[in-house]
Amino acid sequence: MLQLHALSKHYGTNHVLRGLDAQFLPGRVYGIIGENGAGKTTLFRCIAGLLGFEGEITGPGSNFRHHLGFLQTNNYFFPKMTGREYLRLLCQARHAPAVKLDERNVFDLPLDDYAETYSTGMQKKLALLGVLLQQNEVLILDEPFNGVDIQSNILITAIIRALKTKGKTVLISSHIFSTLSATCDEIYLLREGAFVRRVLPADYAGLEQEMEDVTVGDRVDRLGL
Amino acid sequence: MRNYFQLQLRIVQRFLTEWRLAPWLVALVVPVLFVLGSLLLLERTAYAALAIMVLSWSGFAWLSGSQRNYFLRITYPGATYRKIRLWENTVIILPIVLLFVGKGLGAVVRPEASGVAWWYWGALALVQGLVGTAMAYRVVGGRASLKLPTPFSRQPFEFAVGFRRAWWLLVFAIFLLIMGVRAQNFELGAFAWFMTVFGALNFYQKPEPGFYVWVHALSGRQLLLRKLRIGNVHLLILGLPFVLTLLVAFPARWLLVVVGLVLASAYLTLFIVAKYAAYPNEIDLVNAFIIAFGFVVPPLMIFLIPYYFKRAALRLQLVLS
Incomplete structure (x- = not known):
């Protein structure tokens, strides 16, 4: 179980995360939603240990970060590194077998091409594939659907469901509500660094409507189209 | 403009x-x-x-x-x-x-x-x-x-990426090596070899983004030892054509070649530990001078390598723990 207790993060006087408490259980998928700048990526980076924080984060095992897969919003690829080498590097880093890469290349990526020459969507899929091949217990997927084609979208949704049945803990952020409602067991609404709501599937439709009302409001009329 | x-x-x-x-x-x-x-x-x-x-x-x-x-x-x-x-x-x-x-x-x-x-x-x-x-x-x-094939593809990323970026240096060095052998000039051959050694140090010059350190399920010390092991094996592979050619063409100078091998390995080791001692920043000017001094006066590396190793292991541990 991944647990956050009074998790806070601030840059000087700018409080990005404000005392977050949450429990994320194995075999469940959690969605984190919020506006740009709400603190989603900061939260993920704190859980991954890439940022310092106040409060407590505990996870399964003595060092759960060694079993944590992190798909970042923007992934860096070294120039002149092939997709295959990237996958090998990620597998070797977690002592996972880097075998049958062609067979496991479910996104049909050109693994022998340089990763830097991939399109945005292909880079996202390569990074996701790397995280999946590592066989982690906890997965943080920051915007996994960003820039990917509709077929891959369907495949990623199926993969997330499979991760759930395998007992993995999955945290996802996405700006596409339908992808979250199709995969998540719970959705946390993050606003100005705080969890303001925890929503269960029965209330997803209401949450979507509420978000539309708040987000759109009279903004379209104000454009004067 | x-x-x-x-x-x-x-x-x-x-x-x-x-x-x-x-x-x-x-x-x-x-x-x-x-x-x-x-x-x-x-x-x-x-x-x-x-x-x-x-x-x-x-x-x-x-x-x-x-x-x-x-x-x-x-x-x-x-x-x-x-x-x-x-x-x-x-x-x-x-x-x-x-x-x-x-x-x-x-x-x-x-x-x-x-x-x-x-x-x-x-x-x-x-x-x-x-x-x-x-x-x-x-x-x-x-x-x-x-896509340039490389013998370092199995253990990415430094040598695999660096080799593809600096292949021209290797070609130039091999050209110099041939010139050295033809002119029976050991020094030119050795110069060509060490051009590739310094080229390889350059593969480690820039600190990689935090993700590429964080992703390892190892302690700071373990990761550093792994980097040193892979780096030195790759350096040996890169230098093999030069070492073998020099040994065959100048058998009387075998001891110098062996000294060169030890020196090359020490240079790379010092450079890697110094890089991670500064991680995630680049090596600053003061430490760059210290490293350069170590290169010029090799016995100093006996003290410098353990010093930077300890600091590097601690630095990496901060990201990995």
Whole structure:
């Protein structure tokens, strides 16, 4: 179980995360939603240990970060590194077998091409594939659907469901509500660094409507189209 | 274009200020150091001109990086882009051409010294400048589909990526090695070998993004030992053609080759531990001087390597724990 207790993060006087408490259980998928700048990526980076924080984060095992897969919003690829080498590097880093890469290349990526020459969507899929091949217990997927084609979208949704049945803990952020409602067991609404709501599937439709009302409001009329 | 160069100047000034160096002082000292250092080097060794040319070529290669040039191409109109790249290359090659021309003129004043070679070097530098500019004008990304196979692909990333970026250095070094063997010149062969060693150190120059350290399920010490093991094995593979050729062509100098192997491994080890001792920052100027001093006085590395190793393991542990 991944647990956050009074998790806070601030840059000087700018409080990005404000005392977050949450429990994320194995075999469940959690969605984190919020506006740009709400603190989603900061939260993920704190859980991954890439940022310092106040409060407590505990996870399964003595060092759960060694079993944590992190798909970042923007992934860096070294120039002149092939997709295959990237996958090998990620597998070797977690002592996972880097075998049958062609067979496991479910996104049909050109693994022998340089990763830097991939399109945005292909880079996202390569990074996701790397995280999946590592066989982690906890997965943080920051915007996994960003820039990917509709077929891959369907495949990623199926993969997330499979991760759930395998007992993995999955945290996802996405700006596409339908992808979250199709995969998540719970959705946390993050606003100005705080969890303001925890929503269960029965209330997803209401949450979507509420978000539309708040987000759109009279903004379209104000454009004067 | 003017704005672009003003911005570059401001960036350089910011770097210097970060390193606590007065920009005006650097502007005064660097040209003097370049001229005096180059003249001293040219007096002391026959290969100094070659070394200067290799340095200037690495400058061109850096300026011709595809991401950098892609950015410039989409930002500026074609003509402006070409002018910018021409000026940048000129800034690199002009001092070198002037240096060789100066040496040539000096030889004219002193008729006892032969100055023909300097004119050749000057012409070669000009040609290098033209080739470097032609590289800049090529279609950016046009070679992206070409993939260079590498023996380091199994254990990414430093040597696999570095080899593909600096393959030309290896080709040049092999050319020098052949020249050395043909002329029965051990020193030239050894120089060619160590060109690749220093090229390999360059693979470790930039600190990688935090994710590439974080992703390892290892302690700081374990990761460092893994980096050292893989790095040294790869360095040995890279140097194998040189070592074997030198051993076969100059069997009487086998001991020097063995010393070279130990030295190459020590250089790489020191460079890797120093890199991670500064991680996630780049090695600062003070430590760069200490490392350079260690390279010049190798016994110092016996103390420097353990010192940086401890610091590096702690630095990495901060990311990994």
